[in-house]
Amino acid sequence: MDLLSKFYFNYSKIIKTIKIYLLLAGPGLIVMIADNDAGGITTYAATGAKFGYSLIWFLVLLGPVAYFIQEMTVRLGAVTKHGHAEAIFSAFGPFWGWFSLLDLTLVNWLTIITEFIGMTAALSIFGIPPVITVIIVIIVMFGIVLSGRYWTWEKITMAFCLVNLIYIPAAFLVHPSVADVLRVGLIPNFPGGFNGTLFFFMMANIGTTIAPWMIFFQQSAVVDKQMKEKDIPWGKFDTMIGALFTIVVAVFVIIVTGTLLYGMDIESAAQAVHVIMGTHQWVGTLVAIGLFDAGFLGAICIALTSSWAFGEVFGWAHSLNYKVKEAFWFYIFFFFGLITAGGVVLIPGAPLVLITLFVQVVAVTLLPAALVFLIILLNNEEIMGKYKNTLFDNAANITIVVFIIILSTLYGLSTVFPNLFG
Amino acid sequence: MTARERFAGGRMGNFIRDFTGKISSINQRYEKPKIKLSRGAKLALLFLEIYLIVLVALLAYRFWTIIHGGT
Numbered sequence: 205m206d207l208l209s210k211f212y213f214n215y216s217k218i219i220k221t222i223k224i225y226l227l228l229a230g231p232g233l234i235v236m237i238a239d240n241d242a243g244g245i246t247t248y249a250a251t252g253a254k255f256g257y258s259l260i261w262f263l264v265l266l267g268p269v270a271y272f273i274q275e276m277t278v279r280l281g282a283v284t285k286h287g288h289a290e291a292i293f294s295a296f297g298p299f300w301g302w303f304s305l306l307d308l309t310l311v312n313w314l315t316i317i318t319e320f321i322g323m324t325a326a327l328s329i330f331g332i333p334p335v336i337t338v339i340i341v342i343i344v345m346f347g348i349v350l351s352g353r354y355w356t357w358e359k360i361t362m363a364f365c366l367v368n369l370i371y372i373p374a375a376f377l378v379h380p381s382v383a384d385v386l387r388v389g390l391i392p393n394f395p396g397g398f399n400g401t402l403f404f405f406m407m408a409n410i411g412t413t414i415a416p417w418m419i420f421f422q423q424s425a426v427v428d429k430q431m432k433e434k435d436i437p438w439g440k441f442d443t444m445i446g447a448l449f450t451i452v453v454a455v456f457v458i459i460v461t462g463t464l465l466y467g468m469d470i471e472s473a474a475q476a477v478h479v480i481m482g483t484h485q486w487v488g489t490l491v492a493i494g495l496f497d498a499g500f501l502g503a504i505c506i507a508l509t510s511s512w513a514f515g516e517v518f519g520w521a522h523s524l525n526y527k528v529k530e531a532f533w534f535y536i537f538f539f540f541g542l543i544t545a546g547g548v549v550l551i552p553g554a555p556l557v558l559i560t561l562f563v564q565v566v567a568v569t570l571l572p573a574a575l576v577f578l579i580i581l582l583n584n585e586e587i588m589g590k591y592k593n594t595l596f597d598n599a600a601n602i603t604i605v606v607f608i609i610i611l612s613t614l615y616g617l618s619t620v621f622p623n624l625f626g
Numbered sequence: 627m628t629a630r631e632r633f634a635g636g637r638m639g640n641f642i643r644d645f646t647g648k649i650s651s652i653n654q655r656y657e658k659p660k661i662k663l664s665r666g667a668k669l670a671l672l673f674l675e676i677y678l679i680v681l682v683a684l685l686a687y688r689f690w691t692i693i694h695g696g697t
């Protein structure tokens with residue numbers, strides 16, 4: 205009887221913990237999974253095709269890197285109740301504020317274009333014309349965002365996050381050798397030696413794992429969700445689960461393309477889908493659905509990031525808890541970004557490849573600044589009080605930030621100067 | 627100019643005035659940074675400025691070589 209009551213007590217405790225987590229889950233999970241956007245899936249697909257399973261270990265290492273950066277935004281948002289854009293204006297003045305806000309808006313808008321490229325390419329596999337895809341996507345996003353409640357938006361978006369896991373069944377369908385995945389993938393190695401191509405791919409994977417919009421998004425989402433200091437441990441846990449998910453998805457994309465396309469040069473996820481469709485129709489279908497979902501999640505989150513940032517700085521009502529008439533400019537900005545980005549994809553002969561490359565270049569002008577501001581703010585006792593960075597936080601975060609700044613800069617430069625690494 | 631054009635022009639003028647006024651008020655609101663920066667923070671911001679200047683110079687150089695027929 206005693207054993208039974210103990211079991212029931214523990215069971216109730218676990219259920220209660222899960223319920224609390226489900227209430228507080230959201231920003232961390234969404235930002236991390238949306239990070240596997242159309243560009244991210246393309247990078248993982250190309251990495252798997254080029255190097256097989258060899259770089260899985262590297263992606264596994266990027267999980268903690270993403271976690272350490274993003275958990276800082278949880279603390280900053282919960283303590284200050286301000287988004288990152290407003291925090292930069294407030295702490296560093298108008299010069300750095302405008303620089304960050306305008307750079308963020310530009311890089312976000314360009315990234316949304318790449319999300320639409322991914323979505324239209326994915327659905328074109330099923331014979332759906334790009335114009336129909338763009339219209340339907342914008343209407344669905346209207347529907348989700350105009351619910352007038354942050355909670356509703358968050359839970360619907362989390363359902364889309366679950367679709368991102370579609371790469372797991374896709375990987376099982378290609379019957380990879382588990383022994384090979386573990387042996388080749390998890391033991392650190394540099395396939396073909398540490399050369400320029402390998403370095404470029406490693407930098408590209410870092411570039412997709414940490415993007416500037418993620419910092420702004422999660423902090424604003426934490427504020428919109430009205431998380432408080434006492435919720436920080438849950439916010440960190442949510443971010444950790446998100447980081448785990450993002451790496452799991454990335455690894456399974458690599459397993460799919462590493463098994464089916466090994467040795468091929470893949471330039472886009474859509475190209476990978478086309479090739480896979482030729483031999484494994486079901487796998488190709490799953491990958492296409494995953495690519496669409498990745499673009500969808502990326503577009504809705506990134507467009508919101510810009511709206512939140514502008515709303516914070518311009519003093520507009522800027523919460524998903526408001527109806528359209530209460531936060532008119534917030535919603536107008538959101539849809540203007542989406543509609544114009546979707547429109548660009550439909551322009552015949554639009555320089556889409558150039559736009560994709562340009563995203564990486566513009567991102568390297570913003571990412572270092574956003575990271576440096578984050579570290580400075582998290583070390584300020586006036587702002588953070590007892591939640592400021594500890595010595596361990598700083599040792600980990602500063603090392604990661606320096607590492608990311610160097611590699612993302614080299615990545616951006618290698619896009620502009622293609623012969624930089626031979 | 628028709629009455630409709632005058633009306634549209636007037637509205638556009640008001641919008642631009644409101645917008646520039648808003649930007650000025652944002653600049654005033656955040657004119658003085660609200661936190662005291664440590665020496666390390668000031669150094670990091672200086673590094674950031676130099677980084678951005680070098681980066682923009684490199685990108686401008688690349689743009690210049692492309693429009694002058696480089697690869």
